[in-house]
Amino acid sequence: xxxxxxxxxxxxxxxxxxxxxxxxxxxxxxxxxxxxxxxxxxxxxxxxxxxxxxxxxxxxxxxxxxxxxxxxxxxxxxxxxxxxxxxxxxxxxxxxxxxxxxxxxxxxxxxxxxxxxxxxxxxxxxxxxxxxxxxxxxxxxxxxxxxxxxxxxxxxxxxxxxxxxxxxxxxxxxxxxxxxxxxxxxxxxxxxxxxxxxxxxxxxxxxxxxxxxxxxxxxxxxxxxxxxxxxxxxxxxxxxxxxxxxxxxxxxxxxxxxxxxxxxxxxxxxxxxxxxxxxxxxxxxxxxxxxxxxxxxxxxxxxxxxxxxxxx
Numbered sequence: 001x002x003x004x005x006x007x008x009x010x011x012x013x014x015x016x017x018x019x020x021x022x023x024x025x026x027x028x029x030x031x032x033x034x035x036x037x038x039x040x041x042x043x044x045x046x047x048x049x050x051x052x053x054x055x056x057x058x059x060x061x062x063x064x065x066x067x068x069x070x071x072x073x074x075x076x077x078x079x080x081x082x083x084x085x086x087x088x089x090x091x092x093x094x095x096x097x098x099x100x101x102x103x104x105x106x107x108x109x110x111x112x113x114x115x116x117x118x119x120x121x122x123x124x125x126x127x128x129x130x131x132x133x134x135x136x137x138x139x140x141x142x143x144x145x146x147x148x149x150x151x152x153x154x155x156x157x158x159x160x161x162x163x164x165x166x167x168x169x170x171x172x173x174x175x176x177x178x179x180x181x182x183x184x185x186x187x188x189x190x191x192x193x194x195x196x197x198x199x200x201x202x203x204x205x206x207x208x209x210x211x212x213x214x215x216x217x218x219x220x221x222x223x224x225x226x227x228x229x230x231x232x233x234x235x236x237x238x239x240x241x242x243x244x245x246x247x248x249x250x251x252x253x254x255x256x257x258x259x260x261x262x263x264x265x266x267x268x269x270x271x272x273x274x275x276x277x278x279x280x281x282x283x284x285x286x287x288x289x290x291x292x293x294x295x296x297x298x299x300x301x302x303x304x305x306x307x308x309x310x311x312x
Contacts, residue, residue, distance in 0.1 A: 004308040007272045008123065008230045010099025013052040014307060016043060017095070017104045019088055021061060023080040024110025024149035027249045029285025033299070034105035035059075036284045036292075042105075042300045046307060054100075056091055076146040078165035085113035086168050092118025096276060103303055106280035108149040108249070109136055112234050113169055116156045119276040120172035123230040126275065127177040127223040131264055132236040133252040135183055135190040135201070142189030149281075150187075153178070159193060175199050177229075179219035181264060182207065182239035185252045204254055212260040216267045224273065233268055234278040235261075235302060237295060247287040247295035258298070265305035277306040 006012070018034030038055070046053050064083040072078045088104075088111065095102045096119050104115045109132070120126050130136070130153065137153040139160040154160040157178065158171025180201040186194075194201050200222045202215045210218070224231060237245040241255035256264075268274050282299045284292045301309075 003310070004269050005272050006101065006274065008099070008275050009101055011052065012050060013054070014046055014101040014103055015095035016046070016053060016055045017088065017091055017102065018055070018057045019061065019084070019104060019107035019111045019114065020058060021084050021107040021111055023065070023077045023084060024108040025147045025249060027283065027286070030106070030108050030249055030281060030283040032284045033107060033282035036296045037105050037279070037282065037299050037303070040296050040300050042303060045300060045304055049304065049307060049309060051307060058088065061087070071146060072165055073140040073163055074143060074146050075140050075148055075151070075163065075165070078148065078163070081110050081113070081148045082165040082168070085111060085117070088114035089117040093121045096122035101274070101307065102276040103306065104276070104278045106278060106282070109236050109280045110149040110152055111280065112136070112152040112278060113155060113166070115234065115276065115278045116152070116173060116232065117169060119232045123275055124172065126230040126232050128173060128232050128234065129179050129181060129219055129223070129268065130234050131181045131239045131261070133182060133185050133238045133255055134236070134250065135180060135186045135194060137190050137193050138187060139189070139193070142187065142193070144187070154193070157197070159197065177223050179223050181215060181219060182256050184254055207256065207260065212256070212263050213267070216264055220271070227271060227273065229273065230275040231268055231271065231273045232276045233265065233274060233306060234280065235265070236280045237282055237299060240298065245295045245298050246291040247283055248281045249283050249286065261298070261302060262305050265302050266310060269306055269308050274306060277303065279303055
């Protein structure tokens with residue numbers, strides 16, 4: 001049972017939304033992340049914690065793939081990414097508007113175009129904590145790869161220039177309501193954007209220097225100083241060290257420990273302000289069965305911590 005009182009929810013109800021999508025990056029397998037988390041028993045685990053659980057699997061989402069999808073302004077598969085994220089954003093908005101906690105299971109991190117758009121449409125004064133090895137704030141001009149999973153924050157914050165496929169994405173995210181935790185692989189163009197827009201960012205250097213407890217406190221002091229705004233957590237499992245969560249598409253050594261990752265979720269849940277969480281980039285095809293099991297297990301435990309599971 002969870003002892004946390006969630007201040008912005010109408011009832012103890014969670015909408016679990018699976019987004020089996022890989023179009024924001026080139027590796028296959030990440031589309032299987034959501035179903036593996038569900039098969040591991042996540043929905044039952046949340047019910048046992050006292051939550052009323054609804055689930056949308058979006059298994060037919062591949063039907064939104066266009067027959068032709070040429071690169072546009074340097075971005076790959078823009079039509080597909082746009083169609084899927086706009087579709088899912090409406091589901092997320094409706095659940096958030098109904099006063100439910102929204103737990104989104106990815107899929108690659110381009111899905112954040114949907115999650116942040118949906119949650120911030122329902123909670124316009126929300127703030128965002130982005131836990132990731134990568135900043136994902138490239139613009140179409142700065143991205144080297146053209147993979148959209150490295151770009152969602154720039155669209156959500158209104159930093160990216162006009163792109164014909166993403167005009168539906170409104171700049172709902174104010175840069176002073178965004179904080180990064182766990183960065184360690186940031187492109188030069190992204191560093192420039194973070195500096196120019198004065199975005200609060202804690203790299204692994206800061207986690208080493210201050211400890212994870214102080215980092216979370218400083219993040220909240222900046223984006224939610226009075227502790228009265230809804231919080232959306234977007235958690236890419238590659239924020240964790242590859243020894244902790246090996247089965248992900250872009251692992252980078254030197255990441256968060258098992259406990260540091262869980263502490264973030266526990267501490268944000270403890271505020272009672274958390275309204276949504278994304279668990280992204282679990283890719284069951286990129287490791288041996290034991291490593292996949294370990295990563296899926298961690299995806300479930302992070303989810304439970306967001307919904308109030310504690311050690312005591």
